[in-house]
Every structure is written in C-alpha cells, then in structure tokens.
Amino acid sequence: MNGMRKRIRMEQLRKKVKSGFTLIELLLVLVILAALAAIVVPKFTRRSEQARITAAHTDISNLEVALDAFEIDTGRYPTTSEGLGALVQQPGNVVDWRGPYIKRGVPRDPWGNAYIYKQPGQYNQYGYDIYSYGPNGQQGGGDDIDNWSEQ
Numbered sequence: 001m002n003g004m005r006k007r008i009r010m011e012q013l014r015k016k017v018k019s020g021f022t023l024i025e026l027l028l029v030l031v032i033l034a035a036l037a038a039i040v041v042p043k044f045t046r047r048s049e050q051a052r053i054t055a056a057h058t059d060i061s062n063l064e065v066a067l068d069a070f071e072i073d074t075g076r077y078p079t080t081s082e083g084l085g086a087l088v089q090q091p092g093n094v095v096d097w098r099g100p101y102i103k104r105g106v107p108r109d110p111w112g113n114a115y116i117y118k119q120p121g122q123y124n125q126y127g128y129d130i131y132s133y134g135p136n137g138q139q140g141g142g143d144d145i146d147n148w149s150e151q
Contacts, residue, residue: 052111059109059132060130064147066102067087067130070097074094074096078091078117084115084117088106117130131144
C-alpha cells in the first residue's frame with residue numbers, strides 16, 4: 001500500500017512539473033508582446049506629436065488675439081525688440097497700455113522653445129510674424145508652425 005501511494009505521489013509531482021511553462025514558451029510570449037508593442041507604440045507617439053502641433057497652433061492663435069488687443073489699445077503692435085513680453089509687462093514708451101494681455105505669461109511652444117515674434121513681419125509685412133520651429137527645433141524642415149501659412 002505504501003509503494004502505491006509513493007507511485008501516485010510521484011505521478012502527481014510529474015504532472016505538476018509538466019504543467020509549468022518552458023523557457024521556450026516564455027520566450028515566444030515575449031516575442032509576441034514585443035511585436036505587438038512595435039506596432040502599437042508608434043501610433044500613440046504620432047498621436048501625441050499631433051497633439052503638440054495642435055497646441056502650438058492654439059498658442060499662436062491666442063497670441064494673435066492678445067497682440068490685436070495690444071494694437072487696439074496702443075495704436076501699434078509691439079516691436080521685435082519689445083517682443084511678446086510687451087503683452088505681459090508695459091514697455092516704457094507705450095501709452096494707453098491696458099494689459100497684461102496674457103494672464104499666465106508668454107507661453108513656450110510645446111517642445112519647450114520660445115515662440116519667435118517679428119514686427120514688421122517678413123511674411124505679414126503690415127502686421128507681425130509668430131512662429132515655432134516645431135518638433136525638430138530648427139528653422140525649416142517642413143515642420144515649422146506659423147501664423148502666415150494655411151493650416
């Protein structure tokens with residue numbers, strides 16, 4: 001009877017050992033997960049980059065509203081040297097300034113760089129140019145975001 005119990009226990013132990021995952025099975029699962037991640041992750045990355053581009057367009061639109069309010073109050077746009085800071089703090093030579101025109105200070109683009117402001121503009125000669133160098137942080141390259149191109 002004792003011998004029979006040992007055999008039954010040994011068979012149960014063998015079944016338990018066989019029911020585990022082998023190293024090859026675990027590696028196969030990891031390869032499948034890596035392949036799925038390689039497909040899914042870039043889609044989310046592109047989506048977040050598109051959100052940053054949209055945020056930059058929104059920032060530029062908000063700056064345009066603030067600049068137009070500045071112009072209505074003072075009769076002119078800030079000069080290039082006064083920059084967008086003139087929307088937050090009154091320049092010394094400006095009369096009828098009723099700002100600040102931006103409550104939280106001059107924003108930075110979604111990539112952490114300052115927006116570039118030029119008045120008179122190169123593209124908007126009777127107004128101003130506002131732009132960001134976009135995701136690559138360098139002028140040109142087709143990813144710049146500005147207030148003169150059609151979006």
